[in-house]
Amino acid sequence: MLIQSPKNEKVKQWKKLLTKKGREQSGRFIVEGEHLVNEAYEAGVVKELIITETFRSKFSETKFDSVPIQIISDPLGKMIGETETPQGIFAVCEKKNETKGDGTRFLLIDAVQDPGNVGTMIRTADASGMDAVIVGKGSVDIYNSKVLRAAQGSHFHLPIIEGQLTEWIAKFKTESIPVYGTSLHKGESMYTVAPSHPFALIVGNEGRGVDPTLLQQTTKNLYIPLYGKSESLNVSVATGILLYYLRGTDGFSQRLTEN
């Protein structure tokens, strides 16, 4: 059955998922585009597939066994879509509400507001082999469509935990995992720390940086040396530099030195 009316009950429910409140009340969120829908399906979180009439013509249903599929008109696709040129495929997904973070390498995000930054940081944490990302209060909602898009599917690759950063820092310290804060003016160069296997890195708000009370709880606070005239780095770029530096080179640099 083709859904065409914006007043259809299902459409109303989907539109609620475009707001943080709607996502919190239902425990669900929407992903958009083939790549993210495939990633969500492989992660087993897809509850419902939504495709537009136009997309249907090039669509193979067999791939998405056991998931109910709704066909909607193209104008409705534009209403639900949040990209400029919607592909016409969406999935309603169930939040996993991760609470457990096992492992030894973590990224902690404190009050980062820009969805592109948070999404890029989740993608970078995935790429650099972190075991989980902990997102503290005051950050943008991790199920915001722009966060999901910038993360390019990494939400489905590692646990993204919404939690109290102070509690997590305390937990890491009892496990002897060093916790590094970041601070432009009150830290030490990141090169004062040798890359090590276990670590937790805290990065903070675009303007204010990491909350000072969190910085007091850390093992050490680090900055990235600035060699030119710029006053700071973009927070996602800084996160990438720090995560790759701290995780080390898996023995590569040692081999280079030996040559």
Added chain:
Amino acid sequence: MLIQSPKNEKVKQWKKLLTKKGREQSGRFIVEGEHLVNEAYEAGVVKELIITETFRSKFSETKFDSVPIQIISDPLGKMIGETETPQGIFAVCEKKNETKGDGTRFLLIDAVQDPGNVGTMIRTADASGMDAVIVGKGSVDIYNSKVLRAAQGSHFHLPIIEGQLTEWIAKFKTESIPVYGTSLHKGESMYTVAPSHPFALIVGNEGRGVDPTLLQQTTKNLYIPLYGKSESLNVSVATGILLYYLRGTDGFSQRLTEN
């Protein structure tokens, strides 16, 4: 004199500077907001200052000696401004048309389209102490307002050169500066290269990567190891990781090893 009419000749000229064509014809561009205006003024490229009535009340003119100042109505400020909440201060600046890139460390940008990415990469090149950035054909205009904003003033800190990348690569090779391309699938791990003083790094388009013909000209092509399940990194993040890795730690890591 307060300028209020959108039909005023000056206003028409300023609006042309919001387009790439207008900037190319006049050799000028507009920066917006106190931070960028100050940076442009210190760099000596400001030809004209534009402030809104509201901004004028909190404005100290003495700082901008010898620059003509135009006062405009608040609605005109919104017309010229490209941010959501314009601060009400703008500067018309002269392009420097840099062509000379002296030094030993360079970032080359090939066909990167997103203005936020290009701006962030210019900011990162500044932070990591590069001597110049070379921007090839097919990239977004470096004087686009979003590029200027993301770079946060770094346009005024180091030469940003619009040029032919093939010619620059050839030049670097005659100067024995190693040129590293980046390639996800056809490169070697960046850790196969030891950090060294002189180098030029080429990063490329968000989807296609660096042009294959450029990759054939390089000393070596590198990738950043991916340890998780993500397929790639954001190009600005990748640029940050590579620039900081390649520039080395100024002896820090050696000292760490000695301890």
